[in-house]
Amino acid sequence: MAEISFPLPDLGEGLIEATVLEWLVSPGEQVERNQPLVEVETTKSAVELPSPQAGKVVRIYGGPGDKINVGEPLIVFEVPDNTAGIVGTVPKEEAPKRRVRLSAVLDED
Amino acid sequence: MSNSILESESASGNNTADNTAGDTITNPAGSEPATTVMSMQQALNRALDEVLAENPKAVIFGEDCGRLGGVFRITDGLQARHGAQRVFDTPLAESGILGMSVGLAMAGFHPIPEVQFDGFAYPAINQMVCQIARMNYRSRGTMPMPITLRVPSFGGIRAPEHHGESLEALFAHVPGLKVVSPSNPHEAYHLLKYAATRPDPVIFMEPKSRYWQKGEVDAARHDAGGGSTTGAKVMREGRHLTLIAWGAMVARCLQVAELAAEDGIDIEVLDLRWLKPIDAEALAASVRKTRRAVVVHEAPLTSGLGAEVAQLITQSCFDTLRAPVERITGFDVPYPSGDLEDEYIPNIDRILFGIQRVLEYKRG
Structure with a gap:
């Protein structure tokens, strides 16, 4: 298993921080992509952040009232090692299987 | 702008291998070849790290290339080591990524852009065919395009549509573009280092299904048998x-x-x-x-x-x-x-x- 950290994104144009209002997930929980993770408040508005990916929540940063700077870790997910980046899976190395056999009388001239 | 490192090898779609460059580096007599086992991801990352260190004009950019280090981790750690001026993220706009490469090349840089998946290259084909491939020809050799475009290519990772294609014939058909694809970590390291020092545009097609495959890399020499980096x-x-x-x-x-x-x-x-x-x-x-x-x-x-x-x-x-x-x-x-x-x-x-x-x- 591998860990992937999701930093707080810029939630408006040039905002530098956000305040955590309420976490909607907790460590150990399995979340789906786009599932609401946390409600945060910026100087512009209060928003729910959707999960950028599926995975198991390992850690969350900040409790209600805490400020988090843009770019600092917000949440860490555990994902299977065979997840190939954002899509796909790492191919398994398998012993080659065959059904076709070759037969030929080769002239060796 | 100095053109000393930017002289173009050929603007034409010459269909035979150019074997003139002596790129095989041989070890000093008697020394043991020092090989390292690494994945193709690591080999490509190392090659890019060295290219950035060796060529102050080299710049790397693309979608998620900077802070994230690339969705396939190929540019992992490069922004931290070389700075956000040289390794940076772009908007999700492949035509813009390649268009910016044209401008940077004109200004004397060696852009190493990434198109995140081969299926995303289509919006950039206008820039590749109409500008990058023919600028050197159009300018009578005064405006070479030293651009190394990395394209995670081909299938094999069970990705959705547009995340696995096989575009080599499309690229190879365009006079002025060179196209190369490594098959293992050793090839990936050497071919990328070679491509990223060329004065011509090179499309570097990385077989994404082989990214995780480990193999021995001999960084000191490419072909033990004395072959050429430019050939088969x-x-x-x-x-x-x-x-x-x-x-x-x-x-x-x-x-x-x-x-x-x-x-x-x-x-x-x-x-x-x-x-x-x-x-x-x-x-x-x-x-x-x-x-x-x-x-x-x-x-x-x-x-x-x-x-x-x-x-x-x-x-x-x-x-x-x-x-x-x-x-x-x-x-x-x-x-x-x-x-x-x-x-x-x-x-x-x-x-x-x-x-x-x-x-x-x-x-x-």
């Missing part, structure tokens, strides 16, 4: 038939060669490496010896690069060929999404069938 490479010697492939299909062809050996058929595997220009001499040398050839690629059959390879072989080996050159390829359908990939990409049995057809062929 014999990966396995054989007497009866030559299998020609590139990218991820090389490993599959090496497996096929092992299986064929159980049946007493001795197969040579040629890694084409450069898809433009194609090393016609290496094709001729191998098939003159084996007299039979099968070319394997993931792209669809019709107008695929296999046709070009077959013609080059026919041209040089018509009198010695024992059978028409066989092509084992993807089907003439859009590159399918992950669930159908195994049916589409040439598998071991399809390649063995092709070999059997060539072995059975009777002339006249």
